[in-house]
Amino acid sequence: MSARRRSGARDRVFLLYAVSWVAALLAVRDPDGRAAGLVNLAYFGAGAVTIVTLRRAARGAADRAEARGWSLLAVSHALLWLNGLVWTYWQPLTGAALGVVANRVWENAYVPFGIAGFLAFPSHRDFRWRDARALVDVALLGVGLSALWWHFALVPYADARMYWDVAGAVGNYAMALAGGITVVRGAGRELRLSVGLVLAAHLAYVLTEYFWLQTADTYQAGHLIDAFWFGCWMLRWLGARVAVEPRRTPGMPGARPIGGYRGTITPALFVAGAYGLLLIALALDRSRNPLDVGIAVIVMTALLLTRQHLTFRDNAGIAEQAARQAAVFRSLVASAADLVLLVDPAMRIAYASPSVARLAGEVEGTPLLDLLHPDDRAGAQEWLVERSSSFGLRAYRCRVRTADGGWRDLELRSQDRTGDAAVEGYVLNGRDVTQELALERRLGHARKLAMLSEMAGRIAHAFNNALAAVQARAEVLARDLPAGSAAQEDARAIGAAAERGAGITRQLLGFSGRHVIQPEALRPLQVVEALRPTLTRVLGPARTLAVAAADAEATCLVDRAQFEQVLVNLVTNARDAMPEGGILTVHVSREPAPEGGPPMVRVAVRDTGVGMPEEVRARVFEPFFTTKAPGSGTGLGLAMVASIIRRAGGDVSVESAPGAGTTVALRLPAVERRVTPPPMRAYDQPEPAPGTRRRILLVDDDEMVRRASARMLARAGYAVLEAEDGAQALTLAGNAGEPVDLLLTDLMMPGLSGRDVIARFRVLRPGVPVVCVTGYASQREEEASIDLHVNAIVGKPFTAQTLLRAIESAFTPEAGDRAG
Structure with missing residues (x-):
């Protein structure tokens, strides 16, 4: 059996006893005192259990x-208990009565x-003793005790000339006052x-002594007064x-109440009891001087009124302090960026912080x-009920309607x-994560592009090598x-077929950002007009292509093949958005330079199709995202458009609404004039001077590419030294007897x-120009080439004119200076 259960069993036995x-006592007592033995036995048992319990309270004390x-109170009550035993058994054991003086000295010990x-x-x-409320509480106890002792102890004993009892009454008064002070200032409700x-027992003991004195002439052991003593x-x-097993009140450790000492109700209850006893004494004509009672009542009433005034004053101060704290709280909540909501059990908003009002307007009661x-509504209520029991668990992300009718992404936590x-509700804390989610989507987009870039680069490298050999040989x-x-x-x-294949690989690499871009100054209007037959065929029947320009001479710098691919992709999307037919308008204009930037050429492609909702428009540039039926689209078209335009230094935006069509706007940096490529020697006249x-x-x-390139160079009049790998190339370069005027090398080998070949070649042949050829130019390779002062980069597959132009430009003095 546990200690708690054993303790409870002892308590029940004692109460039954x-x-x-x-x-x-009520059943067997009679005027002859036959119940005396029963009284003596009961007194011994009740006192012994009480003293033992006081000792247990001392052992289990908090400090x-x-x-x-509790130890001193146990000693005090042990002396009182022993005095009772001596008084009860002295005469039966000795045959002589215990003297009054000896009894009172022993009792008052x-x-x-x-x-x-x-x-x-x-x-x-x-x-604090200097606290007016504490002083008034102690004064109330003192005045009440004084009135009671005066009427029920001091005056009766003095009238009976029981002067030793008067001395004992004074001691009991001091003990009662000490107990009252402890009740007022005690640390803790328990x-x-x-x-x-214990103090109430002491007061009851004094009153029992008074009633014993009133019945001294007729008292016998077993009298009802003994029941009062037993009750004490x-x-x-x-x-x-x-005290042994206190009922602790839960609370926050270290929390201090507002206003400091608040006092207890004990003094007021005690004064009420004193009022009652004094009135009973007057009613029974037990008071020798009613004037004394009146004075005591007046003093206690004045003290009570004073205490009431102090309470009102302190309550006003507490209310003011609480108002200041509430104002600070409101200020903190008003300036907080996070959202705070109180939702009642009926799922209505009972309170919304100012940050909520700034986001969604006035929503209280909604x-x-x-x-x-x-x-997002389906899981919101279930999440709120399930997750609110423990604050800080999995957050709930949802979209919330704003005051202007838009939507923002929120992350909510509840308690x-x-x-x-x-409170009586659910407390919701939230924050706006719209930008955070947008960044996450961009990061996911970037990861997809990185994956596609690696895949596209590897495929393009293999295809470009094959296409380079085919095109050169053809x-x-x-x-x-x-x-x-x-x-x-x-x-x-x-050769033309190989060139078309090269265009496809360039488009693939353009999407991945790894294409060797060959930008040129071109007029978007001329490109659109040149592509008009192709774009018209893509649009199909019942759809009309309209081309307009606010500035026909607007020129931008962009790779022509990639720009043509952008136009074809946009027209294809517009066709699918106009299943019942419509008008596609391509408009070219020139925009003034934004602050700190160059002027821009704007190419807007606008259709009259079905349009798209906001949630679709926000995702159109994500790779693999498509609203078309399976097999009808890859989800790469607009992602490729965005990648090409941004790599060219521009940007792209989409405006659309259901039923209002879609406008895709391309913005590219403008150039002031056309850049004319330098003249070169015709391939048909290869004989050198x-x-x-x-x-x-x-x-x-790649042997096929190397042999085809060697024949191109030989027909142009150059002497060619072939190397099948980097080690052989460095061996040839290190041979002082072999003159080398230019290094033409593949990057990926x-x-x-x-x-690595270029870096070591610079040491062996400083000042000799270098031209790189590659079918897959990664960002790392481009940066490395720039660091090594490469004179030119030629993308595979290439024509003889492209290769020879790069080589001749590398032999110019400016190129030679850069190479050195």
Whole structure:
């Protein structure tokens, strides 16, 4: 059996014992005193249990001061208990009566220990003697005790000339006053309650002595007055029992009440009891001087009124302090960026912080679910009830309607305060995560692009090598075949097909951002007009293409093949958005320079189609996002458009609404004039001037590309040294007997990469120009090439003219200076 259960069993046995004794006393007592033995036995048992319980309270005390108080009270009541035993059994055992003086000296020995015990208890941390409320409470107790002792102890004993009893009454008065002070200043509700019960027992003991004095001539052992004495021990036991197992009031550790010391109701209750006893004494004509009673009543009433005034004054101060704290709280909430909502159990908003009002307008009294996006309402109520029991668990993200009718993304956390009488609802804390989610989407977009970039680069590199060999061989073959022959036409057709394939790989690399861009100054209006037949075929029937320009001469710098691909993608999307037909307008204009930037050329592609809602418009640039039926779209079209335009230094935006069509606006940096490429020698006249034959070190791991490039260079009059890898190239470069006028190298090669070859070549042949050829130019390789002062980069596949132009530009003095 647990200690708590054993303690409860002892309590029930003791209470049963007490009730049984009182019942037996009423049943068997008679005028001859036959109940005396029963009374003596009961007195011994009740006192012994009380003293033991007081000792238990001392052992279980919260601190040393409380333990000292209960220990002294145990000693005090042990002396009182022993005095009762001596008084009861002295005459039966000795045959002689105990003298009055000896009895009173022995009896009053318990008083000093009782006073010391009461005053030893710890004080409340906010109690101060200079506090007017504390002084008035103590004065109320003192005046009430004085009135009671005067009428029920001092005056009766003085009238009976029982002067030793008068001295004992004074001691009892001091002990009662000490107990009252402890009740007023006691540290904790449980301590004040337990000490108050012991004090009540002491007061009942004094009143019992008064009633004994009134019935002294007729008293016999077993009188009903003995039941009062027994009841005093029961009250003492109950006070100690409360101290042994106090009922702790839950609260926040270290919390201090507003206003400091608040006092207790004990003084007022005591004064009410004193009023009652004094009135009873007057009614029974037990008061020798009614004037004394009147004076006591007047003084206690004045003290009560004073206490009431102090309470009102302090309450006003507390209200003012609470108002200041509320004002500080409102100011903090008003300036907080986070959202605070109080939602009642009926899911209506009972309170909304100013930040909520700034976001969504006045929403108090509105059902919470009415503010949420229809797609987010289903799980909101379930989440609120399930997750609110423990603050800080998984947040709930939802969209909330703003005051202007838009939507913002919020992250909410909740706490269930329905059991709090001051709140009675759910407290929601939220923050606006719209920008955060947009960044997350952009990060996801970037990750998808990185994945596609790697995949596209690897594929394009393999295709570009193959296409470079096909295109170069077809071009050389076409030059060697008779002019106008069918074989020459076939060779040129093969070259054209390879060029179209190269365009596809350029588009793929343009999307991934790894294409070797070949920008040129072009007029968007001319490009659109040149593509008009193709765009018209893409649009199909029942759809009309309109082209307009506010500035026909507007020129921008962009890769032509990529820009054409952008136009084709936009027209394809517009066609799908106009299933019933419509008008597609392409408008070119020039915008003034924004602050700190160049002027822009704006190309707007506007359709009269079905349009799109906001949630779709916000995602149109995400890779793989599409609203088309499976098999009808890849979700890469607009993502490719955005990638191409941004890499060219521009930006793209989309405006659309359901039923109002869609406008895609491209903005590209404008240039003031066309850039004319430098003239070059015609490929049909490859013979160099005498004495100008130059030697080129050609490095490429793909044999087909290397052989085709070597034939192009040889036909242009250059001497070619071929190397199949980087190691062989460095061996040739290190041979002082082999003159090298230019290094032409692939960037992506197994073993030594093109970058490594270039770095070591600069050491072996300083000042010699370098041209790079690649089918997959990563950002790292481009940056590395710039760091190594590469003179030119040629993208695979390439034509003879493109390659020769890059080589001739590398031989110019400016290029030579840059290379060195």
